Amino acid sequence: MTRSSAREIAIHCSYSLGFSHESADEFLAVRLNKENFQRWSQESALYKEYPNEKQLQYIKELVRGVANHGPELDQYIAQYAKDWSFARIPLPAAAIMRVAMYEILYMPDIPAAAAINDAVEIAKKYEDFLSPHICIAFIFQITVNTMIFRAFHHHYLMNSDTFQKR
Numbered sequence: 531m532t533r534s535s536a537r538e539i540a541i542h543c544s545y546s547l548g549f550s551h552e553s554a555d556e557f558l559a560v561r562l563n564k565e566n567f568q569r570w571s572q573e574s575a576l577y578k579e580y581p582n583e584k585q586l587q588y589i590k591e592l593v594r595g596v597a598n599h600g601p602e603l604d605q606y607i608a609q610y611a612k613d614w615s616f617a618r619i620p621l622p623a624a625a626i627m628r629v630a631m632y633e634i635l636y637m638p639d640i641p642a643a644a645a646i647n648d649a650v651e652i653a654k655k656y657e658d659f660l661s662p663h664i665c666i667a668f669i670f671q672i673t674v675n676t677m678i679f680r681a682f683h684h685h686y687l688m689n690s691d692t693f694q695k696r
Contacts, residue, residue: 534648535576536585537629540592541652542576545625547597554597558590595632603628622656 547557560566562581570577581589596603607627608616619627630649633640 531579531581531585533585533588533644534651535579536581536589537592537633537645537648538576538652538655539581540589540596541625541629543589543593544596544629545622547593548621548625554594558593562586562589591637592629592632595636596628599632599636600628603631606631623653626653626656 543558543561546561547554550557552560564580567577567580604616604624607619607624616624626649630645633645634642637645
């Protein structure tokens with residue numbers, strides 16, 4: 531299974547979790563068990579290969595992270611989705627943007643370009659339900675701002691000894 535496939539599964543899970551009353555952990559325990567995963571494989575080729583342990587951890591981290599930071603991520607979506615009110619954004623597009631944004635903001639070991647590219651490709655895949663242009667414009671805005679923040683944060687950390695000695 532590729533990271534892109536694992537990312538797409540995390541988007542599916544994050545989307546579905548929004549309609550559940552379960553916690554992220556309860557939801558993931560059911561959704562990602564081998565028996566249910568095999569059942570899902572009958573509906574989608576994406577689920578044909580069961581994730582290895584590293585991939586499972588990645589999916590779980592994304593889904594938990596999106597669930598735990600949902601209101602914050604939604605505020606970013608509302609702030610950066612130019613000419614779109616949050617209520618107008620299709621739910622699949624919001625799920626894609628939340629996962630990509632969580633990776634960009636909270637998973638610095640994941641290249642932002644990979645998260646962005648996969649978000650755009652996944653949005654294109656579900657084009658019947660949403661416009662990938664919404665995702666592209668939004669993710670570009672958040673990425674630019676995140677890169678500025680990371681550069682400032684990196685500069686601060688590199689110079690923190692200087693600040694502490696004063």
